[in-house]
Each structure stands twice: as structure tokens, then as C-alpha cells.
Amino acid sequence: MGDSGVVGRGEKLFQVIIYTILGIMALLAILPFLILLASSLSDNQTLVREGYSFWPKNFTLYAYEYLFKTNGPKVFRSYGVTFLVTIAGTAISLLIGPMLAWPLSRKDYKRSKVLTFVVFFTMLFNGGLVPSYIMWTQFFHVKNTIWALIFPTLLFNGFYIILYKNNFASNIHPALIEAAKIDGAGEWYVYFKIVLPLSLPILATIGLMVGLGYWNDWANGLYYITNDRLFSLQQLLKSIIDNVRALASMSGTSSGVSVGDLPGASIRMAMAVIGVIPVMILYPFFQKAFIAGISLGGVKE
Numbered sequence: 001m002g003d004s005g006v007v008g009r010g011e012k013l014f015q016v017i018i019y020t021i022l023g024i025m026a027l028l029a030i031l032p033f034l035i036l037l038a039s040s041l042s043d044n045q046t047l048v049r050e051g052y053s054f055w056p057k058n059f060t061l062y063a064y065e066y067l068f069k070t071n072g073p074k075v076f077r078s079y080g081v082t083f084l085v086t087i088a089g090t091a092i093s094l095l096i097g098p099m100l101a102w103p104l105s106r107k108d109y110k111r112s113k114v115l116t117f118v119v120f121f122t123m124l125f126n127g128g129l130v131p132s133y134i135m136w137t138q139f140f141h142v143k144n145t146i147w148a149l150i151f152p153t154l155l156f157n158g159f160y161i162i163l164y165k166n167n168f169a170s171n172i173h174p175a176l177i178e179a180a181k182i183d184g185a186g187e188w189y190v191y192f193k194i195v196l197p198l199s200l201p202i203l204a205t206i207g208l209m210v211g212l213g214y215w216n217d218w219a220n221g222l223y224y225i226t227n228d229r230l231f232s233l234q235q236l237l238k239s240i241i242d243n244v245r246a247l248a249s250m251s252g253t254s255s256g257v258s259v260g261d262l263p264g265a266s267i268r269m270a271m272a273v274i275g276v277i278p279v280m281i282l283y284p285f286f287q288k289a290f291i292a293g294i295s296l297g298g299v300k301e
Contacts, residue, residue, distance in 0.1 A: 040269035101164030148224035
């Protein structure tokens with residue numbers, strides 16, 4: 001009885017320590033967002049003079065008012081473009097990536113080693129920015145199209161292919177595939193009915209990473225998009241920041257807006273809030289699907 005009591009107290013102490021560490025780590029993850037939000041709601045001059053804090057200084061919504069009054073329609077349109085690109089790009093990536101990785105993980109496929117090396121080679125070397133730009137604009141003609149925000153990122157996912165391949169090789173036993181084929185199952189049936197359902201954890205994980213990559217991407221828009229109607233959210237926010245900096249650097253302006261009134265620091269924070277809020281709202285739903293996928297994929301009969 002005494003030993004069990006000691007063990008019980010030891011387990012409780014261990015849990016307290018673990019929960020304390022996790023609580024501190026969670027707090028450290030939340031604090032930057034609190035600073036971000038408080039800074040976006042602070043008066044710009046006070047923010048520049050006194051620095052950042054966890055609570056708004058001289059509370060004001062001027063940064064958001066300036067942002068939506070001057071660029072309101074563009075902000076909402078860029079939201080639509082970013083949502084479309086994120087959903088379409090993630091869906092296409094989850095469709096194509098596993099289809100390439102599955103044969104590479106098969107020991108009975110003779111060219112798997114050669115093609116795996118080709119995929120791995122793209123992770124180490126690439127042609128560079130200029131050849132890539134020439135290829136996408138001169139040969140595939142994606143400039144100023146919605147595909148310019150999807151295809152370049154879609155084809156640079158060799159790391160994800162390797163993750164898929166390793167997962168298939170370690171979790172999909174060849175005997176399971178042989179048994180399905182003995183029962184008359186074809187390759188497509190095996191892939192869609194056996195391989196993918198058993199690979200939900202890696203699909204959920206990579207899908208989340210790909211989606212966040214598309215949402216935060218600004219490089220493709222910078223390289224291939226000049227039509228402001230196709231600006232993604234990140235590209236639009238960068239453009240607005242550049243405009244504010246240009247106005248602030250001028251000694252005078254004829255726009256009717258005083259340079260001193262431009263919320264240079266606070267508007268950067270407001271733009272960051274606008275970019276991160278949708279992700280914070282949607283992430284719990286993706287997390288639920290992610291956990292469900294892990295639970296389902298981890299059950300072995």
C-alpha cells in the first residue's frame with residue numbers, strides 16, 4: 001500500500017510538471033499573437049514612441065479603417081483568390097503527390113530507385129529563378145493567370161514525395177496488396193480503397209503543410225502576377241506596405257493624406273492580423289480531421 005501511494009504521488013507530480021511545461025510553451029506561442037493584435041489596435045505614434053506591449057496603447061481602429069477604406073474591395077477580392085488557390089492547390093497536391101509516391105515505394109517496380117533519385121535530386125539542385133521564370137512564362141504561359149499561383153508551388157514538393165514514399169513503404173505491407181490482388185482487385189482499387197485509407201495521417205499532415213504554404217505564398221505572385229485583380233492576400237498586403245512606405249518617405253504628398261497620419265507601424269500589424277485570422281479560425285477544424293486521421297490510420301487489424 002505504501003509503495004502504491006508513493007507511485008501515485010509520483011505520477012501526480014509528473015503530471016503537474018508536464019502540464020506546467022506545456023502551459024508555459026502554449027503561453028509562449030500565444031504571446032506573439034497578443035502583441036500582434038494589441039499593436040494593430042494601438043495609436044501609431046504612441047507605438048513608435050513607446051514600443052510594443054501586450055495591451056493596446058491609445059486604443060484606435062485607424063489602421064483597419066485606413067486599410068479597408070482605401071483598399072476594401074481589393075482586400076476582399078484577394079481573400080477570394082487566396083482561398084481558391086489554397087483549396088485548389090492543396091487538393092491537386094494531395095491527388096498527384098501520393099500517385100507518384102506509391103509506385104516509388106513498391107519493391108516490384110523496377111524503375112522505383114531511378115525515379116526516387118530523380119525526385120531526390122530536385123531537392124538538392126534546381127535551375128534557378130531565371131530559367132524557372134522563362135519556363136513558366138514562355139513555355140507554359142501562366143503569367144497573369146490563376147495557375148501561376150498554383151503550378152510552380154505544386155511542382156516543387158519533392159520533400160513531400162519522399163515523405164509519402166517512406167510512409168507507404170513502412171505502413172502498407174506487400175502481403176495486404178497481394179491478398180487484394182488474389183481477390184481480383186486491380187491497381188486503382190488497391191490504391192483508392194486500401195492505400196489511401198491507411199495513409200490518412202500522412203495525407204492530413206502534408207495537406208496541412210501544403211495548405212499553409214499556399215496561404216502564405218507571396219513569391220509566385222511577385223514573379224508571375226502583375227494584374228492586381230489576381231493578387232493574393234499576401235501580395236496585396238506587401239503592395240500596401242510598399243505604398244505606405246513610399247508615401248512616408250516623401251517630403252510632401254498631394255493625396256490629401258498627411259504623411260504623419262499614415263499608420264506605418266500599426267498598419268503592418270493590422271495586415272498581419274488580417275492574414276493570420278482565417279488560419280486561426282480554420283485550424284481547429286483541420287486539427288480535428290488530422291487527429292481523426294491519425295486515430296483511423298493507426299488501427300491495425
